[in-house]
Amino acid sequence: MPMADPRFRPHTAPTSGSGPPRKPADPPVVMDDATAEAILGGDSARLVSVAEQLGRSLAEGKLKTSQIRSFFGAVRRIEMRWPRTGADDDQRRAAVHQLQMLKPKLAYQAARHRDKEGGPALSQLQQNLLPLIDRTREDRERFQRFVDFFEATLAYHRAAGGRE
Secondary structure, three states, X not given: OOOOOOXXXXXXXXXOOOOOOOOOOOOOOOOOHHHHHHHHOOOHHHHHHHHHHHHHHHHHOOOEHHHHHHHHHHHHHHHHHOOOOOOOHHHHHHHHHHHHHHXXXXXXXXXXXXXXXXXXXXXXXXXXXXXXXXXXXXXXHHHHHXXXXXXXXXXXXXXXOOEO
């Protein structure tokens, strides 16, 4: 019978001071096409479920509430400017333009904070909002569902201990 190599020791978890094993973190939420369409199409249960996962993940990633709120504030301003009826095409076009301009703002902030605390979470926020922005098109109802998703994400972020 061959002898075991004395240099080989199976990996064991540290025993002193390590505390109970940690539950692995949920994988980062990444908005796929089907999920984005479901949310913007009116699937409220999916909207709430994904917003909860994303909000929790952003809090765990140490994203500050103020970083989310700066974008959410811009979305609220767009919401106020976008007419609920199709009567004013100029206002609608301006609102759609402002919504599209959030994409480079998100990209800039994500790049600017890349190596700082909360930077990866800010990139995660960007990755999850862009598909929704792209699929909102010029439809006021779809935009309102985007606003609802963003608001729910912010609420779940705070509920999960997101910092100021």
